[in-house]
Amino acid sequence: MNNLTASDAxxxxxxxxxxxxxxxxxxxxxxKAFFHGNPPxxxxxxxxxxILLGALFAPVLTTHNPDKRVxxxxxxxxxEHIMGTTRSGRDVYSQVLHGARKTLSVALxxxxxATVIAVAVGVTSGYFGGKxxxxxxxxxxxxxxxxxxxxxxxxxxxxxxVGSALIAVLLGITSWPWGARVIRSQTMAIRSKExxxxxxxxxxxxxxxxxxxxxxxxxxxxxGGFLGTVIYAMGAEAGLGILGLxxxxxxxxxxxxxxxxxxxxxxxxxxxxxxxxxSALALTGGALALLNMSIxxxxxxxxxxGPHLKLWKKLNKEAxxxxxxx
Amino acid sequence: xxxxxxxxxxxxxxxxxxxSFNFLLPRMMPGDPVDxxxxxxxxxIDPAAMDAIREMYGFxxxxxxxQYIAYMQSVFTLDLGPSVLMFPVQVTDVLAMALPWTMFLxxxxxxVALILGVGIGTYASYRREGLFGxxxxxxxxxxxxxxxxxxxxxxxxxxxxxLELLPLAYTYNPDVDPGLSLEFIGSVLKHAILPMGSMxxxxxxxxxxxxxxxxxxxxxxxxxxxxxAKGLSSFRVMYRYAGRNAILPVATAIAMAIGFSxxxxxxxxxVFNYQGLGNILLKGIMARDYPLIQAILLILVSxxxxxxxxxxxxxxxxxxxxxx
Numbered sequence: 001m002n003n004l005t006a007s008d009a010x011x012x013x014x015x016x017x018x019x020x021x022x023x024x025x026x027x028x029x030x031x032k033a034f035f036h037g038n039p040p041x042x043x044x045x046x047x048x049x050x051i052l053l054g055a056l057f058a059p060v061l062t063t064h065n066p067d068k069r070v071x072x073x074x075x076x077x078x079x080e081h082i083m084g085t086t087r088s089g090r091d092v093y094s095q096v097l098h099g100a101r102k103t104l105s106v107a108l109x110x111x112x113x114a115t116v117i118a119v120a121v122g123v124t125s126g127y128f129g130g131k132x133x134x135x136x137x138x139x140x141x142x143x144x145x146x147x148x149x150x151x152x153x154x155x156x157x158x159x160x161x162v163g164s165a166l167i168a169v170l171l172g173i174t175s176w177p178w179g180a181r182v183i184r185s186q187t188m189a190i191r192s193k194e195x196x197x198x199x200x201x202x203x204x205x206x207x208x209x210x211x212x213x214x215x216x217x218x219x220x221x222x223x224g225g226f227l228g229t230v231i232y233a234m235g236a237e238a239g240l241g242i243l244g245l246x247x248x249x250x251x252x253x254x255x256x257x258x259x260x261x262x263x264x265x266x267x268x269x270x271x272x273x274x275x276x277x278x279s280a281l282a283l284t285g286g287a288l289a290l291l292n293m294s295i296x297x298x299x300x301x302x303x304x305x306g307p308h309l310k311l312w313k314k315l316n317k318e319a320x321x322x323x324x325x326x
Numbered sequence: 327x328x329x330x331x332x333x334x335x336x337x338x339x340x341x342x343x344x345x346s347f348n349f350l351l352p353r354m355m356p357g358d359p360v361d362x363x364x365x366x367x368x369x370x371i372d373p374a375a376m377d378a379i380r381e382m383y384g385f386x387x388x389x390x391x392x393q394y395i396a397y398m399q400s401v402f403t404l405d406l407g408p409s410v411l412m413f414p415v416q417v418t419d420v421l422a423m424a425l426p427w428t429m430f431l432x433x434x435x436x437x438v439a440l441i442l443g444v445g446i447g448t449y450a451s452y453r454r455e456g457l458f459g460x461x462x463x464x465x466x467x468x469x470x471x472x473x474x475x476x477x478x479x480x481x482x483x484x485x486x487x488x489l490e491l492l493p494l495a496y497t498y499n500p501d502v503d504p505g506l507s508l509e510f511i512g513s514v515l516k517h518a519i520l521p522m523g524s525m526x527x528x529x530x531x532x533x534x535x536x537x538x539x540x541x542x543x544x545x546x547x548x549x550x551x552x553x554x555a556k557g558l559s560s561f562r563v564m565y566r567y568a569g570r571n572a573i574l575p576v577a578t579a580i581a582m583a584i585g586f587s588x589x590x591x592x593x594x595x596x597v598f599n600y601q602g603l604g605n606i607l608l609k610g611i612m613a614r615d616y617p618l619i620q621a622i623l624l625i626l627v628s629x630x631x632x633x634x635x636x637x638x639x640x641x642x643x644x645x646x647x648x649x650x
Contacts, residue, residue, distance in 0.1 A: 040464040142340050144582060147630050149589035154623045157611045158351050235473030239593050242475055266483055278479050282472040289471035290464060
């Protein structure tokens with residue numbers, strides 16, 4: 001019913017437009033509003049899109065097999081190997097694109113695991129409170145206070161060289177407490193709002209209240225936490241990789257760093273073997289952070305700067321004028 | 327006082343959990359733990375040392391519960407056994423040499439990043455619509471989210487190898503005698519610039535953003551407007567009125583940052599060949615020196631827990647209300 005009146009009132013939207021198209025239009029409008037006057041968001045979004053496309057179309061974009069010796073060792077960047085070759089004669093450009101797939105999927109997978117645990121723990125402990133909250137909060141704090149990365153390094157050292165799937169799982173189950181803490185406090189703030197109380201009075205089930213009433217209000221915080229975990233997981237994977245604790249036979253940014261380190265490429269002047277994967281990690285981490293920063297502005301509009309602030313000041317002045325204050 | 331007591335008992339419980347984790351680790355390895363533990367050292371280690379390590383790990387006769395008690399005893403008496411890698415040196419002696427450097431790097435960079443970050447964050451939020459407020463935070467967010475290893479590698483390459491400005495290894499020049507001389511302190515500082523600098527770069531954004539978020543809430547308060555209306559200088563309003571009140575929520579984030587800082591120190595030391603725990607950890611991993619690796623984890627956990635307790639003391643000093 002609502003959709004019909006909206007399109008009636010607006011002649012520019014054709015009457016026969018399908019619901020899908022309308023939804024697309026709404027999504028486009030929303031994303032335009034998100035990126036408008038938000039340079040960090042635009043830059044971050046652009047970089048991430050490029051990196052994801054590069055990883056997705058790696059087989060098409062690359063010129064050589066990343067696992068095969070295709071040239072002499074440590075060939076400097078040239079027309080055929082635009083980013084040079086490694087100590088073992090593999091093409092760095094092909095490796096960095098294929099490595100993106102492994103590294104990003106490990107980071108995303110770890111992020112998803114951590115976010116699911118964080119939401120489950122955070123919402124449960126924030127909504128139910130009492131003894132449950134006490135216990136869950138204790139466990140969260142213990143996990144928070146432990147140095148995660150050294151713990152992971154020791155675990156990996158005892159397990160021997162671990163595959164990327166296991167690394168993702170280990171990262172996921174150790175990096176949820178930061179998200180859980182933020183989600184818990186936000187849930188506690190929402191819990192006493194009127195719409196939750198009225199839902200309780202109406203006799204809605206606890207599960208429905210959590211899923212339908214609380215979770216939609218946490219989306220930006222949950223997504224921000226997810227991006228933060230992805231950044232952390234990517235760095236941890238690179239760290240484990242350079243220590244030789246990852247699976248060095250897989251092509252990932254971490255294993256590329258490992259091989260560059262063991263062949264002491266920086267000392268022998270073959271900087272490309274080390275600097276290329278390092279820059280890839282740096283760009284991805286930075287771009288994700290810019291995106292995360294923009295999402296923060298959605299959940300807390302007070303953080304907005306620049307054009308938004310100027311607009312607000314202008315409107316404020318206008319309002320003062322109409323009130324006859326100026 | 328009860329607040330600090332509660333915190334102390336929390337840290338003690340956490341420490342017990344860490345010990346239990348350490349106790350279970352070798353028992354989780356596939357195959358017979360004792361064999362796996364010494365597989366790497368086979369032939370290189372004499373039976374007496376093996377027995378000593380075995381005993382330290384609690385692989386004594388008896389059920390797992392008795393073994394656990396035996397392990398606890400060796401941990402609390404600081405008897406962590408000899409190192410496989412550097413036999414017959416005791417693990418505790420190896421770590422005692424390295425720990426101060428890691429603490430220096432981790433806590434030093436944390437404190438510098440905290441001071442710089444709080445200063446920048448305060449200014450950036452006060453001048454939100456200006457160029458500084460719009461440009462500096464996103465740029466810092468971008469740079470600070472490079473992984474620890476990557477920042478270290480980039481600085482190592484550009485400032486150490488390319489420009490040859492700063493030393494690339496060790497904690498101080500081996501030609502200088504350690505002592506309280508100016509030359510020694512200068513050498514230590516010079517060797518610390520790159521590793522510490524890279525850790526500060528990674529750590530600083532946390533404080534800028536925490537401070538900015540806290541400041542933005544405080545800047546809306548009436549007493550800030552009042553201070554501005556009185557005609558106080560903006561420096562005074564920024565730091566003495568708004569900043570002082572915004573710093574409290576920022577202080578709670580210190581606890582979380584300590585663990586991160588130690589982890590970052592481990593990674594940075596490996597890149598810069600800095601003679602701290604991270605470097606020894608790398609050697610231990612390569613030699614499969616499990617007693618050494620476990621001792622490093624234990625000592626890191628204790629250092630982080632202690633630093634957290636100190637942060638709690640600081641918090642009580644900043645806000646006496648919470649100790650009641």
